[in-house]
Amino acid sequence: MQEISDPALARGVLTDPAFRVPPVPPGDTGLPWLRATVSRFADGPAHARRRALVEELLAGIDPASLAAAAPAHPVATLAAALGLPPTPSLVADVRLVAAAYQPTPVDLPSSDGPGARVDRPTSEQPAADAAVERLVATLGGAHDERTAAHLCLLVQACAATETLIERARVSGVDVVLRDDPPVPATRRQASVDTVVGGMAITAGEVVRVSLAADPFGAGPRACPGRAHALALASAALAAPAPPAPPAPPAPPSETRAAHAATTQAATARPRAAHAVNIRPEGDAR
Numbered sequence: 001m002q003e004i005s006d007p008a009l010a011r012g013v014l015t016d017p018a019f020r021v022p023p024v025p026p027g028d029t030g031l032p033w034l035r036a037t038v039s040r041f042a043d044g045p046a047h048a049r050r051r052a053l054v055e056e057l058l059a060g061i062d063p064a065s066l067a068a069a070a071p072a073h074p075v076a077t078l079a080a081a082l083g084l085p086p087t088p089s090l091v092a093d094v095r096l097v098a099a100a101y102q103p104t105p106v107d108l109p110s111s112d113g114p115g116a117r118v119d120r121p122t123s124e125q126p127a128a129d130a131a132v133e134r135l136v137a138t139l140g141g142a143h144d145e146r147t148a149a150h151l152c153l154l155v156q157a158c159a160a161t162e163t164l165i166e167r168a169r170v171s172g173v174d175v176v177l178r179d180d181p182p183v184p185a186t187r188r189q190a191s192v193d194t195v196v197g198g199m200a201i202t203a204g205e206v207v208r209v210s211l212a213a214d215p216f217g218a219g220p221r222a223c224p225g226r227a228h229a230l231a232l233a234s235a236a237l238a239a240p241a242p243p244a245p246p247a248p249p250a251p252p253s254e255t256r257a258a259h260a261a262t263t264q265a266a267t268a269r270p271r272a273a274h275a276v277n278i279r280p281e282g283d284a285r
């Protein structure tokens with residue numbers, strides 16, 4: 001996969017409508033439904049409509065109230081601010097979903113077109129599917145865009161914020177965002193043949209876009225939860241580090257190797273002494 005690492009070129013790709021988020025297949029339930037119904041993996045009018053929903057939900061949460069919240073996992077704090085009932089499995093379920101959220105891309109043979117992708121089920125998926133359904137039930141049971149918007153916020157908030165908090169305990173938030181951002185890169189798919197900084201990119205090709213200069217992204221898909229993430233981090237950093245929550249089950253080594261090989265480009269990376277076992281995944285949060 002080609003990489004756009006120059007900050008100005010990366011920003012140009014993130015703001016260029018000719019570069020889209022790689023599409024995900026449709027789905028009626030579980031993780032496929034969630035991916036197919038959130039703003040994160042949508043484009044065009046569907047993205048605009050779903051993004052407006054998450055922005056509306058976020059507008060109802062004052063970041064200052066998150067910063068002042070009692071010590072808790074950031075997902076629990078956010079869920080409470082969204083008015084969700086505090087079910088015992090909520091944080092664990094969101095963490096399960098977050099660990100499997102990014103689609104695993106598979107390059108198909110050339111007859112399917114350059115850069116064509118399918119979503120390859122991973123060993124985490126059955127547990128994540130069940131977790132999505134429990135979360136949907138907690139939100140009233142409707143498989144609609146409003147339910148997906150709530151879950152999108154919880155899942156987007158999960159691993160990246162955990163990682164920011166963990167790293168910031170050592171070096172501080174600003175330093176982490178500058179030197180070791182929780183989401184180091186994202187992916188985009190070219191919709192036309194193009195050239196970026198002398199690099200030829202074919203229509204359909206998926207490229208890795210560095211977020212080194214823009215840790216919360218840029219353009220119409222930039223993180224709408226930046227202020228909330230910083231507030232959640234400040235609340236967590238004001239309290240002593242909590243005991244590590246149980247990690248999601250690890251996939252078999254073969255799957256994990258393939259998973260890491262195909263997706264290490266873009267996400268919260270595990271650290272040697274990482275308390276919460278965030279594994280490499282696909283596109284940025």
Ligand code: HEM
Nearest residue numbers: 039040156157160161164186216217221223225229284285
């Ligand atoms: C340190 C923590 C966080 C980081 C570094 C981060 C980073 C990002 C980045 C880079 C993107 C854009 C991905 C792309 O363009 O492909 C994104 C998207 C998003 N983030 Fe965050 N994020 C964080 C926390 C949060 C939190 C706490 C929330 C919610 C309260 C949130 C909600 C979202 C949503 C909803 C999207 C999708 C936006 C869309 O579909 O247009 N994020 N985030």
